[in-house]
Amino acid sequence: xxxxxxxxxxxxxxxxxxxxxxxxxxxxxxxxxxxxxxxxxxxxxxxxxxxxxxxxxxxxxxxxxxxxxxxxxxxxxxxxxxxxxxxxxxxxxxxxxxxxxxxxxxxxxxxxxxxxxxxxxxxxxxxxxxxxxxxxxxxxxxxxxxxxxxxxxxxxxxxxxxxxxxxxxxxxxxxxxxxxxxxxxxxxxxxxxxxxxxxxxxxxxxx
Amino acid sequence: xxxxxxxxxxxxxxxxxxxxxxxxxxxxxxxxxxxxxxxxxxxxxxxxxxxxxxxxxxxxxxxxxxxxxxxxxxxxxxxxxxxxxxxxxxxxxxxxxxxxxxxxxxxxxxxxxxxxxxxxxxxxxxxxxxxxxxxxxxxxxxxxxxxxxxxxxxxxxxxxxxxxxxxxxxxxxxxxxxxxxxxxxxxxxxxxxxxxxxxxxxxx
Numbered sequence: 001x002x003x004x005x006x007x008x009x010x011x012x013x014x015x016x017x018x019x020x021x022x023x024x025x026x027x028x029x030x031x032x033x034x035x036x037x038x039x040x041x042x043x044x045x046x047x048x049x050x051x052x053x054x055x056x057x058x059x060x061x062x063x064x065x066x067x068x069x070x071x072x073x074x075x076x077x078x079x080x081x082x083x084x085x086x087x088x089x090x091x092x093x094x095x096x097x098x099x100x101x102x103x104x105x106x107x108x109x110x111x112x113x114x115x116x117x118x119x120x121x122x123x124x125x126x127x128x129x130x131x132x133x134x135x136x137x138x139x140x141x142x143x144x145x146x147x148x149x150x151x152x153x154x155x156x157x158x159x160x161x162x163x164x165x166x167x168x169x170x171x172x173x174x175x176x177x178x179x180x181x182x183x184x185x186x187x188x189x190x191x192x193x194x195x196x197x198x199x200x201x202x203x204x205x206x207x
Numbered sequence: 208x209x210x211x212x213x214x215x216x217x218x219x220x221x222x223x224x225x226x227x228x229x230x231x232x233x234x235x236x237x238x239x240x241x242x243x244x245x246x247x248x249x250x251x252x253x254x255x256x257x258x259x260x261x262x263x264x265x266x267x268x269x270x271x272x273x274x275x276x277x278x279x280x281x282x283x284x285x286x287x288x289x290x291x292x293x294x295x296x297x298x299x300x301x302x303x304x305x306x307x308x309x310x311x312x313x314x315x316x317x318x319x320x321x322x323x324x325x326x327x328x329x330x331x332x333x334x335x336x337x338x339x340x341x342x343x344x345x346x347x348x349x350x351x352x353x354x355x356x357x358x359x360x361x362x363x364x365x366x367x368x369x370x371x372x373x374x375x376x377x378x379x380x381x382x383x384x385x386x387x388x389x390x391x392x393x394x395x396x397x398x399x400x401x402x403x404x405x406x407x408x409x410x411x
Binding site: 010018019020021022026027028030031032033034035036037038039151179180183197201202 | 233253255257277279283286288291293294295296298299301305339343344345346
């Protein structure tokens with residue numbers, strides 16, 4: 001009887017002390033926001049930008065055939081996210097123009113699924129082999145080191161359309177990674193707050 | 208032949224241990240970190256320590272034994288922005304230390320008679336511990352585990368509930384110093400002050 005009592009105390013103690021983890025509600029109530037920029041660029045040299053109105057990109061290991069998220073497919077997410085990015089760009093002095101009006105900056109917004117972005121080496125600056133047209137071109141993006149299931153990040157990029165190279169490559173000037181968007185308490189509001197934070201911690205952006 | 212000799216030696220050893228006065232204890236362990244308190248300074252109530260001590264000599268002045276302990280330290284850090292070389296990262300996060308310790312210990316008891324119900328003691332434990340320094344942010348986790356040498360001076364009291372019962376209460380204060388080091392989280396060593404209270408099963 002006494003032995004059982006001690007064993008019970010020991011097991012209860014172990015369960016209590018071993019490796020408890022933090023409260024999920026507290027952990028997941030805001031996204032981690034990581035921003036990165038090209039330190040050689042002067043953001044005041046740009047005046048206009050172009051951004052999609054209701055479509056964001058989607059890159060997934062789980063479903064490589066899905067390349068975009070439209071407002072029609074996922075109502076209530078792409079449009080508010082894109083609007084929030086635009087609002088922040090307008091606030092810092094850039095002017096939105098149509099895609100065919102020679103914008104200085106292009107804005108990419110996409111969700112990456114099943115890549116653990118925060119484990120990656122962040123490259124100082126990098127180039128796309130092509131820009132605009134289809135989101136499938138993002139498969140050339142220089143990450144995929146660590147694989148984690150059911151994770152995802154919302155990514156916003158500012159690319160330089162004013163100085164396109166002779167080989168038609170464009171340079172990424174700024175990137176914001178916001179995650180995890182697959183484990184949120186309130187996906188839309190947390191995404192909008194994260195976008196605001198991304199611009200807030202990047203005071204060098206603007207005219 | 209060698210195997211038989213080992214078995215006989217072990218059997219004799221076990222017999223000796225069984226024949227000796229001894230006690231086994233399970234304690235709730237409360238610890239307050241003393242180093243790098245900016246990282247975690249909060250008192251941990253999630254700790255347990257268990258051990259076995261064999262009494263040496265008929266006067267019950269000395270004992271020797273083994274302790275094993277588990278403790279979890281944690282602290283929530285509100286949202287902060289960390290500047291990086293070409294950017295920044297903003298998040299709230301939790302710092303955790305998962306601690307596992309093993310110590311061989313010796314005690315000296317203060318009492319007038321070997322048959323008293325109340326014993327006070329001082330002791331020293333030497334051993335090893337592992338600290339897993341862990342940061343949780345959103346779904347992400349960074350961790351660095353480090354082993355170190357452990358020194359644990361301790362003072363405590365034992366109270367036998369009655370002379371007829373072989374069960375008692377135990378309380379102790381201890382100071383843990385460990386060389387468990389983590390450059391990632393700015394720990395050159397780790398130390399904590401702890402209070403433990405619990406029950407013991409006495410064999411005498």
